[in-house]
Amino acid sequence: MADHSTRVPTVSVLMPCFNVSQTLDETMLSLLEQTYPDFEIVAVDDGSTDQTRDQLEMWAQKESRLRIARIPHAGIIQALNHGLDLCRAPLIARMDADDVAHPDRLIRQVELLEQRSEIAAAGSLVEGFPAETLREGYKIYIDWLNRLVDPDAIAREIFIESPLAHPSVMVRKSWLDKVGGYEEHGWAEDYDLWLRMHTAGAQFGKVPEILLYWREHADRLTRTDSRYSVENFLRAKARYLMLGPLRGRDAVIVWGAGQMGRRLSKHLVREDAPLVAFVDIDPNKVGRTRRGAPIIPPEALKEWWGRFANPVVLAAVGSRGARALIRENLCSRGLREGIDWWAVA
Numbered sequence: 001m002a003d004h005s006t007r008v009p010t011v012s013v014l015m016p017c018f019n020v021s022q023t024l025d026e027t028m029l030s031l032l033e034q035t036y037p038d039f040e041i042v043a044v045d046d047g048s049t050d051q052t053r054d055q056l057e058m059w060a061q062k063e064s065r066l067r068i069a070r071i072p073h074a075g076i077i078q079a080l081n082h083g084l085d086l087c088r089a090p091l092i093a094r095m096d097a098d099d100v101a102h103p104d105r106l107i108r109q110v111e112l113l114e115q116r117s118e119i120a121a122a123g124s125l126v127e128g129f130p131a132e133t134l135r136e137g138y139k140i141y142i143d144w145l146n147r148l149v150d151p152d153a154i155a156r157e158i159f160i161e162s163p164l165a166h167p168s169v170m171v172r173k174s175w176l177d178k179v180g181g182y183e184e185h186g187w188a189e190d191y192d193l194w195l196r197m198h199t200a201g202a203q204f205g206k207v208p209e210i211l212l213y214w215r216e217h218a219d220r221l222t223r224t225d226s227r228y229s230v231e232n233f234l235r236a237k238a239r240y241l242m243l244g245p246l247r248g249r250d251a252v253i254v255w256g257a258g259q260m261g262r263r264l265s266k267h268l269v270r271e272d273a274p275l276v277a278f279v280d281i282d283p284n285k286v287g288r289t290r291r292g293a294p295i296i297p298p299e300a301l302k303e304w305w306g307r308f309a310n311p312v313v314l315a316a317v318g319s320r321g322a323r324a325l326i327r328e329n330l331c332s333r334g335l336r337e338g339i340d341w342w343a344v345a
Contacts, residue, residue: 012087016079036107047073120202121171124211166190238267251308313341
């Protein structure tokens with residue numbers, strides 16, 4: 001990789017590239033139109049077999065801030081870590097080579113991180129495109145994602161889904177170094193990173209503006225790679241729940257004996273969680289057992305809660321609207337979200 005400058009920039013844009021010839025030019029234009037000029041782009045060509053390499057070379061001839069690295073095809077995690085080692089700036093802005101950045105993306109995120117030293121990573125609101133390709137589930141996810149802006153809201157709901165759109169995030173390199181960069185565990189690398197950072201005490205925030213246009217298409221890793229499956233997300237949740245909210249607990253009560261609660265509890269039991277009961281409103285389930293634990297009605301929760309010194313409730317009902325109803329029920333019982341109970345679906 002040729003080093004075009006000895007001056008260390010404030011921001012390194014980290015952009016892995018694999019067969020992105022159809023979208024790369026649009027992404028590059030959006031980066032070069034940034035109103036904040038003090039950045040470099042570290043593009044890692046992950047063994048592309050299309051015209052990606054030639055396009056990167058063409059852009060590098062015109063733009064000295066673009067630095068190109070090439071590796072044999074190894075996948076997103078290896079490409080990210082290789083690029084991270086080459087990033088010189090104290091702030092790392094993730095970017096995917098099929099998305100489009102708002103012109104003020106970098107400056108707004110730099111401002112947030114400069115103003116709030118306690119924030120480890122700053123995301124933004126996102127907008128999916130093209131509109132005609134957006135699936136209903138993707139729209140629901142983006143709507144949820146965009147409601148989480150302040151650190152408390154993000155921390156409260158971090159075990160529901162990934163609360164930050166990976167290519168929208170600017171993160172302090174010191175935090176990436178602290179947690180060891182990206183790791184391979186068989187589940188989504190970005191969600192794993194947020195959960196490791198959260199467990200280590202990191203706070204996340206967002207600029208409350210749409211600063212990234214997030215492209216939806218059939219070849220996105222989230223749709224083609226098994227690491228992004230629901231089952232692997234549940235494995236990640238179970239691992240980090242045990243390292244965080246469930247640490248030191250003597251009883252885990254799962255609210256929801258349906259599909260989501262059943263699937264999550266499987267991984268919790270594998271992690272040796274002290275599962276003692278399920279809560280469910282379905283009279284056909286109450287009185288039965290799941291994984292050797294009784295299924296109880298909500299009105300029995302108080303009595304079960306009192307049996308243990310340090311219990312916790314995990315709300316694991318995936319149906320739309322259920323989380324708000326469970327939140328109302330648990331809070332009305334005096335249970336504190338993020339302390340006594342967590343939403344995990």
